Amino acid sequence: MPPKLSKTSKTNQITIIKFKRNKSTYVLPLDLNAKASLSIANFKSSLARAVEQSGGLSLVEEDEETNKLDNDDIEVPKSEYIDNVENDGMVDDNEEDTKNIIQDVKGDDLILALPKDKTSPYDNTWIEITDDSSISSLKFNDYDIIAFKHVDDDTFFISEAAYDE
16 A cells, blocks of 8 residues: 655646747746746746757747748759868858857846736737746746747747648
8 A cells, every 4th residue: 555645745836838939939847836946037047958958049030931932943952962072162051050049048148028918928918027026926827828038039929830731
């Protein structure tokens, strides 16, 4: 027979929060029962760690309209043999992509915001979180959305995931 749980013991309550920026979503489990963990610094450091571990933060978001190919446009694959020849000063695609990605993301580089209307976060009306007192009185539920932006971004913006069937 398993041991009985004490009635006075607290269970660890993990809350899953979705941090969103443009099309990117980071789903993080956070223990929000402890007062120390219910702070902006904790949110930012957890998010910065997740962003770094996923490859960094892209500064340039791709536009869906420009990325769509016409039926007549067929992407031509690169030849494997060209890689063996010198580039003659040409920039490699991978180099260009990494210039627009911040690999070393710090918590201080991120700004967080809560939706004005919790039921419709995709309206993109946000209240910036400036101090711990603004979040200490809130009750977070699983999969609540918190928007974030990099200090170089102009505004908070998130978009809902669209699935093609």
